[in-house]
Amino acid sequence: MRNIAIFASGSGTNAENFARYFAHDDAVRISLVLSNRAAAGVHDRMKAFGIPSMTFSNESFQKGEEILKVLEEYHIDYIVLAGFMNKISEPLLKVFPDRIVNIHPALLPKFGGRGMYGMHVHEAVVAAKEKETGITIHYINEHYDEGTIIFQATCQVTPEDDAESVAQKVHALEYEYYPQVVRKLLVR
Ligand code: GAR
Numbered sequence: 001m002r003n004i005a006i007f008a009s010g011s012g013t014n015a016e017n018f019a020r021y022f023a024h025d026d027a028v029r030i031s032l033v034l035s036n037r038a039a040a041g042v043h044d045r046m047k048a049f050g051i052p053s054m055t056f057s058n059e060s061f062q063k064g065e066e067i068l069k070v071l072e073e074y075h076i077d078y079i080v081l082a083g084f085m086n087k088i089s090e091p092l093l094k095v096f097p098d099r100i101v102n103i104h105p106a107l108l109p110k111f112g113g114r115g116m117y118g119m120h121v122h123e124a125v126v127a128a129k130e131k132e133t134g135i136t137i138h139y140i141n142e143h144y145d146e147g148t149i150i151f152q153a154t155c156q157v158t159p160e161d162d163a164e165s166v167a168q169k170v171h172a173l174e175y176e177y178y179p180q181v182v183r184k185l186l187v188r
Pocket of ligand 1: 014104
């Protein structure tokens, strides 16, 4: 059994989608959710699946020590970022090299980098009058949104779209592809 920890800061719809996707999987389990926000919606979403979720301070995430201890206790093999709005620190990268993946709600290298997260990304896509956008699943390295790209999928942006409707299209791609791409990385 491979154990995944999800890191999430927000509503947690992707985390919930993972929990559902892997609920009856005999090779991969969502064992734990970590957040830097006690008020994040993800905590409530995990209750229905019986998946423990915990909150740690930004400082803990940066120091790494406390987090690494918890990840070891739960025998975590892999870290999945799902709307995690905090930088992954050096100690975590060292212990989990090539074992931390992120999803970005646009086609990197476009619309990436500091400040480009959540709705800000979709607003920028609409303002730039892009004809398409999509998702990028990538490994994490020490720079924002610059790790090796694993997978991308696209959707159309029409002149009628606003940031909200683009977000919906992008979320649909996230739900369809993110869990299955992660499973392929873990179970070969
Ligand atoms: C997702 O769209 C994810 O791609 C994005 O945050 C959203 C979280 O939604 N991540 C980033 O912007 C990372 N730079 P969720 O909490 O409902 O899963």
